[in-house]
Amino acid sequence: MLNAAPSFAKPKSVMVAALPAIEAPEPPPLRTIAPGRALCRAREGVLLPVEGAPLIYATRYAHAMAVRVTRADGSTLDLPVSADVERGGFLLAGPGSYGGDLRVSFDATLHGVWGFTPFDGPRFRIQSPRANSWRAIEGTTVIAGRDNSLTIEGGAAACVEDIALARTSGTTEPLKWAALPDGRITATIPKAQIAAGQVSLLVRQQGIADVDTIALTALTETGRIDAFTLHAGDLHGVLTGTRLDTVASLSVDGAVFSPGAVVRTGKADERVMTVHTPAPVAAWTVGQDRSGRVTLKDGRVLPVAVHVAPARPSVTLIDKTFAPAAHAASLPITLPSGTVMSVDASLTFSLRGAGATRFSGREQVEIATVDGRASTVIAAANGYRVQSAQVAIATIEPAKALGVSAYGPLRYRLLQDGAESDWAPLVTLVRLPTITGVTCDKGAPRCLLTGDALYLLAAVGGDAQFTGVAAIPDGYTASTVAIPRPTDTLFLKLRDDDSVVATAKPNVVDR
Numbered sequence: 001m002l003n004a005a006p007s008f009a010k011p012k013s014v015m016v017a018a019l020p021a022i023e024a025p026e027p028p029p030l031r032t033i034a035p036g037r038a039l040c041r042a043r044e045g046v047l048l049p050v051e052g053a054p055l056i057y058a059t060r061y062a063h064a065m066a067v068r069v070t071r072a073d074g075s076t077l078d079l080p081v082s083a084d085v086e087r088g089g090f091l092l093a094g095p096g097s098y099g100g101d102l103r104v105s106f107d108a109t110l111h112g113v114w115g116f117t118p119f120d121g122p123r124f125r126i127q128s129p130r131a132n133s134w135r136a137i138e139g140t141t142v143i144a145g146r147d148n149s150l151t152i153e154g155g156a157a158a159c160v161e162d163i164a165l166a167r168t169s170g171t172t173e174p175l176k177w178a179a180l181p182d183g184r185i186t187a188t189i190p191k192a193q194i195a196a197g198q199v200s201l202l203v204r205q206q207g208i209a210d211v212d213t214i215a216l217t218a219l220t221e222t223g224r225i226d227a228f229t230l231h232a233g234d235l236h237g238v239l240t241g242t243r244l245d246t247v248a249s250l251s252v253d254g255a256v257f258s259p260g261a262v263v264r265t266g267k268a269d270e271r272v273m274t275v276h277t278p279a280p281v282a283a284w285t286v287g288q289d290r291s292g293r294v295t296l297k298d299g300r301v302l303p304v305a306v307h308v309a310p311a312r313p314s315v316t317l318i319d320k321t322f323a324p325a326a327h328a329a330s331l332p333i334t335l336p337s338g339t340v341m342s343v344d345a346s347l348t349f350s351l352r353g354a355g356a357t358r359f360s361g362r363e364q365v366e367i368a369t370v371d372g373r374a375s376t377v378i379a380a381a382n383g384y385r386v387q388s389a390q391v392a393i394a395t396i397e398p399a400k401a402l403g404v405s406a407y408g409p410l411r412y413r414l415l416q417d418g419a420e421s422d423w424a425p426l427v428t429l430v431r432l433p434t435i436t437g438v439t440c441d442k443g444a445p446r447c448l449l450t451g452d453a454l455y456l457l458a459a460v461g462g463d464a465q466f467t468g469v470a471a472i473p474d475g476y477t478a479s480t481v482a483i484p485r486p487t488d489t490l491f492l493k494l495r496d497d498d499s500v501v502a503t504a505k506p507n508v509v510d511r
Helices: 278-282
Strands: 046-051 062-070 076-084 089-092 105-114 117-127 141-144 148-153 160-167 172-174 176-179 185-189 197-205 212-220 225-231 236-241 247-252 255-265 268-275 290-296 301-309 315-323 340-342 346-353 364-369 375-378 384-386 391-396 408-416 424-430 434-440 446-452 457-461 480-484 490-494 501-504 508-510
Touching: 046 105, 046 117, 062 089, 062 117, 141 148, 148 197, 160 176, 160 185, 236 255, 255 278, 315 424, 346 424, 364 391, 375 391, 457 480
Parallel strands: 141 212, 225 301, 340 424, 434 508
Antiparallel strands: 046 089, 062 076, 062 105, 076 089, 105 117, 148 185, 160 172, 160 197, 176 185, 197 212, 225 236, 236 268, 247 255, 247 290, 255 268, 290 301, 315 346, 346 391, 364 375, 364 408, 384 391, 408 424, 434 446, 446 480, 457 490, 490 501
16 A cells, blocks of 8 residues: 555555465376377377366467477487367377378477476377288298198288178178287187188278288198098998098099098097099908008098908898886886887897808997987896807896986997997887876866876877967976876877877776
């Protein structure tokens, strides 16, 4: 407060005011949002994400902002950046704004002036995409039939948008991939997506219209070829080894064999090979070892040892008899005669030796389900007997030998002196429920069937036409089920084979 107005004439008035202390400037505490992560500088540029100093957006305290990079020749270059408040960082323009010789991947340090004082900000790893820059480093061969991991290098990993596998048919499949810390990329090619032949790896990058294409050759994995055994007189033999699904053919002294189905046995494979030209094979004698050549599907040829084994035994089925199991307090169920038997019944069948096959009592009979889920061997100790040198008798109780859950078509073959006859059909095995009775209300169109394991039934009918049939759902666990009123016979379709119609004589009780 002045006592009088200021005077600018002599003597002049003097005014004194307090001012804040002058301190050292404090630069903005900028820090990167994603430290250690490479950024892609594509055609539209790249955002350098920073945080920690809102004043860089609200004021012009920060000015002359740029990133300092190093050229390929070692010299430095400042590239201007602009603050972008909506995206939260500084925007560096795309490669088209500068024609210098920057490397694919380079480090850039943010710097500028805060007020009147220069300052340095965070450091960024920046990558620029280049067309046709990616290449496979382990070679361009992959193996069909197994998962492959392929590593590629040379390009900007941060700029890769997706990687796909392209086939010659024109179809593509996206692949899983991951960027490694050293800038390379590893892509996984699942075995389900690759077959032998020519394929390509497609790498699509940000800001690049053209897709990088890496040509690959998918080869079939080479397995192990152990041996080929053919019994004298046969037109087919068994090739053993691993990865036999890659075999295209087998040739021995002009005889060409084509492959059948592959069967896995323990740690090895077996594949039946059938000859196209039987004349050369007919002259082969027992014990005469030969050498052959296995040709794989991709054209590679491998040697194989060929062994001519003694002729296999041959038998035919003469007769068979079923002995049903007795179940107290249950209705007997009748099956079609001769072709179907219950798993808890007993089966006796007879065989006749064909050709030079003779029985001594030391041979065995193998019984198995067609699907291979269950099998057993009948020998002298458990049901195999010889009537004569040409006729043998075998007895089996499937529930004990194969298990109570066995069902379906059964087949048999003779095992003699290390060789076996061809498989031949024997009988169809089914499992039967236990039916204890049928109760009906007087005049009612439907009755109540009681029993156990009714889930083994597919349907129940009161007549042969299955009029008003009662269908039994999967997994049925109740002990009763409503059925059409029967006349004098129940007609049953079995779950194990619904083409089989069994019958039972119900003891109907009217209430």
